[in-house]
Amino acid sequence: MATLKKTIQKNLLVIITLALSTGVLLYFFFTTEGIVTLGEIITKLRLRWLFMAIASAVLCWICEGCALNLLCVHLYPNWNYNRSFCVGMIGLLYSALTPFSTGGQPMQIYSMRKMGMDTGKAGSIIAVKTLTYQVIMVGYSLVLVAWKFRFFQTSVSNFSFVTIIGLISNSAFIFLVALFMISATTTNKLVNAVIQFLHRIKLCRHPAERYEKIHGQLEVFHNASKLMGNSIKLYIPVLVITVFQITLNSLIPYFIYRSFSMHEVPVTTMVAAQVFVAMVSAFVPLPGASGGAEGSFYIFFGMFFGSAILPAILLWRIISYYSNILFGAVFAYIGKRYNVPDKIVE
Template structure:
């Protein structure tokens, strides 16, 4: 095996091991440090288990609504598409998003599974980009309202670094939404980007036949834009998917509020806590590690600290992390075996 290939493999292995160690280390810290999970055990008689069940149900609602969105988007290009197949694609997406940097492995694996389900690769990519466009614009709007609602409240209590990271995270999300808008509906600019990308990949020898590859990609791009035009014309589908995405984000952001109530607290506004969770997403999305290891725990601790007591904030972060990360991996993994047909 060439030396360069061995280096690539070892670097990837090191990265994966580092991510796992960091995740386990963070969970261990919140479990066993002062005022960690051991403190929670001392007050278990005060714990409201029904609210912890609601937290799990919120996480499951995120998975269910994501399946509904995949089904709705794909049903428009394949009348025979079933909810069961959409569920399969959802599970694969969540699993590979959780274990890859920047959640980058989710969509490629979903496209692969959809091709196994007899969906054309170009249509599959178009469907998932449309879904991502709705998600990205929705979370950008959510983040904007969070900044407006919480400005002068929690924002002013944060360190300048956390404020800067929060605002930068919002700018990144807004830029991504704007880029997707241009790519989705401006065919002239998209064609120029495609030509540039193909030339670049050809120069670095990742594309062997420039003309053939460009022609093939342009055919898929035309199909992609046709699908986007269908989405834009289908106002009913657009409205349904935005509503479902809003509920999906809200259910995921509400997990921490349910955990808050499970500790017996009830003074904080659910809206305020949900918007604070949006801040966590803004910051953690900047970290390239799988599951945003380290950043998720730290940002959750910072943004949720005002709502908890010093004795309960660490156990709360630990419970939130377990429900929204390892639990999702455990649920999605059994359903993620790749088969030729579902």
């Protein structure tokens, strides 16, 4: 009994997260006709397209490991892909289990340190990897907004507001990081001026603490850029892999759509919808964006799936969320075999 209690306490966050996300799905299914629709769809499911959705998720994991490995090998030539893949899966696991996906990067740094990497170098690698992903995601979103803005503006209520807030928030952060790398003094003055203004209009209660937090985050990226260098040969492949990864992840709803024997909606429209779902879900302060992810998927994809939207949400969450937790836990355990006592892997 004591062992069971200790196990529950150790994995309490995982249990709460899974219970919350599962509860949202079950609520939708049993308070609507979702379970009936799912039964009807299963008999007509086109397995080839469903397999492609699953393969896309697996390829996303592989891309995560590849991008991470390029950065790791840059500082540690003897580092290997197996380590990078396990670290990537650990990041996906803890991002799925923590609010705002905040636990992924710290656990990756911790795991890389356990595998023998210097903490500062591990932090620099993860900082560059994170910034790269954010830059590509914002750029991807800007292109799709320009391309599909009119369609979604007329089809989704409050689309303009949600999109603008998401793009401004992410773009502002990237702009600050870039400016900080060019001129730390100018950035500090700008950040302090904005925080003081927000404090005067009662939108920021503790200006000094907020400034220190933002400054600390910018300093991490600044130090990372100095350590990693400015090699174009390093960053171009990482950028290309990241674009491929985001595209694969955005194709999962389309493959699910085709597995339901539907084909009227263009693939580009559904890719755009998934990118917007990811952008909206990022603002949900719950592990795995529980509730927000399902809700935003319902809003953006309901017009495509019609009565089959709830089964679509179920399959999408299983493939793109629950599988990250399941296989992330598996590879977190496997990754322990690469741990070393104190030795640095040069």
